[in-house]
Amino acid sequence: MKVAVLDSKGKDTGRKVDLSDSVFAIEPNKHAVYLDVKQYLAHQRQGNHKSKERAEIAGSTRKIKKQKGTGTARAGSIKSPVFRGGGRIFGPRPKDYKQKLNKNVKRLARKSAFSIKQNENAILVVEDFNFDAPKTKEFTQVLKSLGIENKKSLIVLGDSNNNVYLSSRNLKRSEVVINSELSTYKILNASSVVLCESALEGIVSNLNK
Template structure:
């Protein structure tokens, strides 16, 4: 697949760049995408949730009522789960939600996500760019020139300079990613994928099966 290369003013440079069919034109595997996204989201969870069980409640262990004859439940002490302020039964405990996926499956998921983007026409290629100084106005001008200012866009470059990173951090609809660290969730969690020429070269080379 060939795409036109635009400059930072949104003008067609007349150059074309090739998106390798081994990365952007495969038979997509949606289940691989599901597993990779599931793993990514699971890895974001801290897993620090915790509720106190009966033995962890700070309260008296004195038996409140006699065992029989009261006409109610045999609830024991004031820490009983059936009483307000008592412990919780089978409550959440700290745990690790992460799980392992094979490297080949993760690669397949990334290629499948990129293939979906390419098929939907949601990839824009722009020439390599940088800003002289960190200015949000400069980044907004770029986004408007590429007609992605009102859409959630992921800008991918081989190397993200400090000026570009600082210029984009206050733009809520824009995200930045290093081409080497591009992941399936980031690709799918945007409406437009904006790749620099150097990023395309890295992806074509690094993401092949």
Template sequence: MAQINVYNKEFQEIDKIEIRDDIFNIEPNMDVLYRYVDMQLTNKRAGTASTKTRAEVRGGGRKPWPQKHTGRARAGSIRSPIFRHGGVAFGPKPKEYHKSLNKKMKKLALKSALSVRFRENNLIILDDLKFDNPKTKDMKEVLNKFGIENKKVLIVLPYKEEGYKNVKLSAKNLPQVKVLIADNSGQNKKNIDGLNVFDLINNEKIVLTREMVNKIEEVIG
């Protein structure tokens, strides 16, 4: 099993822990990574774009001018797509966009994304990260001590507790920082729906707490 350093908020190394090679150090499957990200982005599409066809636009009940002897092209309705304010030919209509992957592929994609970040040395493990009050200044201090203030950072926390919520609020005004609390309303402590491949790939530095590592290994191991 691979080992990784554990730090406190002051960026002081306080421990080493072993992480499972079958989760954090596998050979990344780039095809499954692509499929997972494609599924995430596709499922975010609202599918509400809509245009009116010639049958739906207003007006055009009668023939606009005689068929012959006007010198103009024949026309049967001003609702034709060739006229201004006419209907739209082949325009978008409401559509449901949905893709899915089986559980095995989802787990493989998460393992691949975590392994990519671990092999790049972009995975940071903290003993814990809680704030007594939500303050952007406190979050900036942590980022500065770790030297990642100019990086895109993803912080993943395990439970919905007051201290963790304060961390999330402290990062709200920092556009390069995203905080996920991987908990489903406290109903199922094993649920890590908040952790996803797109955020792992879209952010350069990944910060996990020691408890979050245990949770990941328990759920997707």
């Protein structure tokens, strides 16, 4: 599949690159996509929720009133959950939400995500670009030139580029990653996926192992 290569100003360079059909033109496997996105979202959960139960509350252990003759219910401890400041009944405890997923399923999910985006014509291939210094204004101009300034965008670099990354950090709708940081969720969550030329080889080799 041949795709035109654009420069950072959004103009056609006259060159084309071949997007591998094994990555960008497969029949999407929706169940694999579901499993991978589910795992990604589960791993975002810290799982450190905790409330103190009766045994963990600091307080006196004396019987707070006599057993009979008060006209009210019996009570043996100020740490009882029925009293204000008492322990929590069946409260949340720390939990690990991590899920296991086969590597082949994860690769299939990412191929499916790329194929979905390609079917939507939401993938752009751009020449590698760089800035002399981190400048959000220059990065915004690149997005504007590509016609994706007001869209959620995912820019995929071949190698880490600190100036490009720092230039994008203040923009909520745009995210810059290198090809090894790609996830199915990030690909699908973006309205437009911008692939730098240097990232293509790494993407194909990682997903065709």
